[in-house]
Amino acid sequence: MRIGLVFAGVLALPLAGGPGARAHHLDAQNTHLSFQIERLGLRWFTADFRDLAGDFALERNGRDGSLTVVVRTASVDARSSYWNERLRSPQWLDSERFPEMVFRSTGVTLAGAAATVAGELTLHGVTRPLVLSVTDIDCPAAAGRSCRFLGRATLRRSEFGIPHGFWLGGDQVQIVVRGD
Numbered sequence: 001m002r003i004g005l006v007f008a009g010v011l012a013l014p015l016a017g018g019p020g021a022r023a024h025h026l027d028a029q030n031t032h033l034s035f036q037i038e039r040l041g042l043r044w045f046t047a048d049f050r051d052l053a054g055d056f057a058l059e060r061n062g063r064d065g066s067l068t069v070v071v072r073t074a075s076v077d078a079r080s081s082y083w084n085e086r087l088r089s090p091q092w093l094d095s096e097r098f099p100e101m102v103f104r105s106t107g108v109t110l111a112g113a114a115a116t117v118a119g120e121l122t123l124h125g126v127t128r129p130l131v132l133s134v135t136d137i138d139c140p141a142a143a144g145r146s147c148r149f150l151g152r153a154t155l156r157r158s159e160f161g162i163p164h165g166f167w168l169g170g171d172q173v174q175i176v177v178r179g180d
Contacts (some may be wrong), residue, residue, distance in 0.1 A: 002095055004103075009027045024055065024057070024058075024139060024146075025055055026052075026054040026069060027052065027054075031180075032048065032049065032177070032178045033071060033175070033177050034047065034049075034176050035047060036176075037170060045077035045083065046078070047077060047083070047087060049073075049075050049078070050075040050076075051075035052071045053069070053070055054068050055067075055068055056105075063112065065108035065117075065123070066108065067105040068102075069103045070100050070101070070102050070104070071100065071102075072099060074088055074091040074095040074096075076095075076100060078131060081110065091163060092160075092163075094124060097125075098123070100122075101123045102122045103119050103122075103130065103132075104119050105117050106120060111160050113135065113136060114134060114136075114137065115133075116131060116132075116133055116134070117132040118131050119131075119132070123160045123161040124162055125161070130150045132148050132153045132177070133151065133153070134150065134152075135147065135149070135151075136149055136150045149179045150177075150178050151176070152176055153174075153177075154172060154173070155172070155175060157172075157173060158168055158171050
């Protein structure tokens, strides 16, 4: 299962740009990360990650930015103890061997209240390119205020060496990241 962004505790990472950059912190209080897996073309189930952290910066000129996010894989929550245990198992996320997913942007293209964030996702010990399409971006200039946004990405579990099939669900995973 390819899961979009990885969050795990507060990161002290350098952000894009210098004095003109506006930095924003992402955490489980202001950011929600979920994914959906289909089987036979129908939504099979949806789950969330509850432990995430990251930072992003937007240049005041609106042309540049960066994003880094870390997600604790053991924080997956399908609202079912059966599914939570199964998703954390070696059959899916293997949270014991791979406790974090990490997304680091390699480029951000802003266009008004939308952005395309190209980057690399490390999941299940494999690093692959991932593109996050972000819409409805509203980041107040005031310090301490959360940004609002909606991000989407599509992943393939097979590209990260995660099993899929009839009994395990489809290969394609839809990811949704929402900031409030």
